[in-house]
Amino acid sequence: MPKTPQAIRGTQDIFGADAEAFAFVVETFERVRKLYRFRRVEMPVFEKTEVFSRAIGETTDVVSKEMYSFDDRGGESLTLRPEFTAGIARAFLSNGWQQHAPLKVATHGPLFRYERPQKGRYRQFHQIDAEIIGAAEPQADVELLAMADQLLTELGIEGVTLHLNTLGDGDSREAWRAALVEHFRSVKDELSEDSQERLEKNPLRILDSKDRRDKRFVADAPKIDQFLSDDARAFFDAVTSGLDAAGVKWTRAESLVRGLDYYRHTAFEFIPDEGSDAAGKLGSQSTILGGGRYDGLMESLGGAPTPAVGWAAGIERLAMLVGELEEERLEAMVLVENDAGMAAAIELLSDLRAGGVTADIMASGSPKKRYDKAVKQKPQHILRVDERGYHGISGEGDTSRIVAAINRHSVSP
RNA sequence: GCGAUCGUAGCUCAGUUGGUUAGAGCGCCGGUUUGUGGUACCGGAGGUCGCGGGUUCGAACCCCGUCGAUCGCCCCA
Numbered sequence: 001m002p003k004t005p006q007a008i009r010g011t012q013d014i015f016g017a018d019a020e021a022f023a024f025v026v027e028t029f030e031r032v033r034k035l036y037r038f039r040r041v042e043m044p045v046f047e048k049t050e051v052f053s054r055a056i057g058e059t060t061d062v063v064s065k066e067m068y069s070f071d072d073r074g075g076e077s078l079t080l081r082p083e084f085t086a087g088i089a090r091a092f093l094s095n096g097w098q099q100h101a102p103l104k105v106a107t108h109g110p111l112f113r114y115e116r117p118q119k120g121r122y123r124q125f126h127q128i129d130a131e132i133i134g135a136a137e138p139q140a141d142v143e144l145l146a147m148a149d150q151l152l153t154e155l156g157i158e159g160v161t162l163h164l165n166t167l168g169d170g171d172s173r174e175a176w177r178a179a180l181v182e183h184f185r186s187v188k189d190e191l192s193e194d195s196q197e198r199l200e201k202n203p204l205r206i207l208d209s210k211d212r213r214d215k216r217f218v219a220d221a222p223k224i225d226q227f228l229s230d231d232a233r234a235f236f237d238a239v240t241s242g243l244d245a246a247g248v249k250w251t252r253a254e255s256l257v258r259g260l261d262y263y264r265h266t267a268f269e270f271i272p273d274e275g276s277d278a279a280g281k282l283g284s285q286s287t288i289l290g291g292g293r294y295d296g297l298m299e300s301l302g303g304a305p306t307p308a309v310g311w312a313a314g315i316e317r318l319a320m321l322v323g324e325l326e327e328e329r330l331e332a333m334v335l336v337e338n339d340a341g342m343a344a345a346i347e348l349l350s351d352l353r354a355g356g357v358t359a360d361i362m363a364s365g366s367p368k369k370r371y372d373k374a375v376k377q378k379p380q381h382i383l384r385v386d387e388r389g390y391h392g393i394s395g396e397g398d399t400s401r402i403v404a405a406i407n408r409h410s411v412s413p
Numbered sequence: 414g415c416g417a418u419c420g421u422a423g424c425u426c427a428g429u430u431g432g433u434u435a436g437a438g439c440g441c442c443g444g445u446u447u448g449u450g451g452u453a454c455c456g457g458a459g460g461u462c463g464c465g466g467g468u469u470c471g472a473a474c475c476c477c478g479u480c481g482a483u484c485g486c487c488c489c490a
Contacts, residue, residue: 006463061488065414083490116414117481117487194487210486236442259489269490283483287490303477315489366443375451382450394449 010115010123012316021319022126026108029128031372036147038106038130043087045110051204054300055086057261058203066113080112083203084129085262085294085310086301092133093303101134101306120285120317128318131310134339138235141266141293142242143310148289149248149316152270154184157321159276160288163253164243165224166236167204170296172266173229177203179222181201187217207255215386223254232265239266258292262300266309267292272321281320288321332380332402335370336363346391348383348406355405 007013014022038273053063068080079086084107097103097167108128117123130147131139145162152160165266167173180203188196192211199206207218228236243250250268258267270289282288291311298306332352336345345361352359362374374382381395381402393399 006481037485066488111490115484115487118485119483121489125490205488284485285490290490312490317490337453368448369443371449375449376450392449397451 008123010117010143012122012124018319021322022315025155025266025315025318026128026323027111029106029108029151032147032151032154033106035150036104036143038104038147041088041091041105041107043081043084043091043109046078047087047090049079051090052079052082052086052307055262055297056083056090060260062113067110067116068114082111082113083260084109084111084127084312085131085297086131087308088129088131089297089301089303089308090384092306093298093301098306099303103133103139104131105133106130107185108329118285118310119283120314120320122316128315129310129312129314130333131308133308133310134306136168136295136307137310138238138242138266141239142312143246144291144309145243145250146246146248147267148270149246152289152315155322157278157288157318157319159273159278160321161249161273162243162248162268163255163271164240164250164257164266165256165265166228166232166265167257167267167292168224168228168232168241169235169264171293172224172229176222176224176227181203181204181215184217191217202259204257205259207257211330218255225254235265239349258290262294262297263292264295268311270313278321280289282303282317285314285317323402328379330360330379331357331381332359333374333377333382334359334361334363334372335382335384336361337370337384337386338367339363341389344389345385348385351407351408352383352402355401355408357405 018087027136030040049067049069056063058064062082067082069077070079072078086216088105088107090158091097092103106129108126110124110126114123115121129145132144149162168176181199184191184195184199184203184206188199190213191206192209192213195206195211195214196208196210206214207221209215209218227235240250242389247407253269256267256269257263258366268291269287271286272282272288278288279286287312292306293309295305295307297308298304333348334352336342342363349359349361354364360379362370362377365368365373371382379395380397381393381399382404383390384392384394393402
């Protein structure tokens with residue numbers, strides 16, 4: 001016997017209740033995005049490597065050590081997408097989607113990152129994603145966040161709060177960054193090893209360090225608010241007042257930053273409240289939905305300056321929070337009591353399904369045990385068939401749908 | 414990439430200081446019983462103990478490596 005190959009590390013085979021929860025997340029997302037008139041797009045799973053390296057930033061962890069990149073047979077470097085936004089931006093530019101701006105699009109599918117797998121973190125994982133491209137107004141941020149909020153509500157997820165921050169415009173962000181570097185450099189030796197490294201690479205990240213040594217200095221670090229231009233401040237105010245008007249609850253998170261280079265202005269994450277049920281289910285993965293405004297991204301891909309805002313959420317993480325979902329209830333089980341009734345049973349089954357009844361057939365194994373096996377599938381009704389044909393139904397509740405499906409056939413020629 | 418814990422039947426797990434032929438429950442298959450909404454009893458199949466080395470008279474158990482999972486760090490969704 002040849003040996004069965006192992007699945008790739010960090011991939012999952014999803015089945016049963018988990019698969020139902022996964023599908024529920026996707027179906028709910030599809031329904032909600034239509035309410036907000038986000039148009040469906042399908043994107044390639046791989047792109048030229050530069051799409052991601054230029055858009056996301058060479059120095060980010062995602063690009064520098066987490067991408068699945070390879071040379072194709074033509075010698076071109078390609079990469080399995082580690083996120084949606086860069087690919088959508090590329091498509092926007094290469095297809096001339098500017099003509100549709102402001103463009104609201106939504107998609108979902110698999111993404112790939114070479115990371116150490118953990119609970120709620122996989123090498124092939126899945127996200128739902130929503131973007132508004134070509135909209136500079138704070139109203140776009142509000143709409144995008146309102147949709148995210150409604151999605152979580154309709155998924156039945158509770159104990160999750162929108163953490164909101166602004167990174168300011170490009171100038172604000174740079175001034176703040178410089179001030180942070182200065183602030184932390186003065187105490188560099190007392191910071192954690194990780195943060196000493198972050199000081200050079202990504203000083204904003206020091207702000208949400210969990211290390212006790214860093215937290216002392218984070219408290220009195222310069223705040224973005226001190227560096228916001230009047231425009232940036234007005235923008236953020238418009239976003240927050242819009243959220244209030246839309247009834248979206250939020251909390252200001254001054255130290256919330258995003259890991260990717262392209263973010264400007266609004267940055268946000270939906271995070272489980274401390275000690276909540278949701279926090280417990282997610283382990284150390286806290287963010288279930290995150291995003292922000294990325295006004296600078298199109299230029300990094302050689303396009304005209306184009307304001308845009310978007311978010312993505314991990315389907316697996318959301319699925320962990322929606323809890324156990326039953327598979328669709330079996331309405332009618334056709335029980336073939338002996339093989340002489342097989343033809344009649346197949347005909348009956350076909351009528352039921354054509355009539356919209358969820359139906360299955362039990363016709364294998366010992367005739368004497370078929371009834372027990374049928375019962376174990378927990379059908380609402382069992383229809384018994386033998387050599388005489390269909391001869392009886394048992395079960396509780398309304399049988400009208402089943403009767404209608406059967407009769408429909410007998411009255412039509 | 415770093416640290417910790419773990420890997421025994423399809424699933425959940427026992428397995429004594431290293432000692433005969435590795436067990437249980439559930440599930441699966443069959444028989445008897447029951448005879449129409451989860452009956453009871455009996456029997457059966459199913460495991461190179463993740464994989465590869467090593468120590469030993471002897472390894473599921475000890476050591477090393479490797480693959481995988483889980484938890485934390487990092488990062489992120």
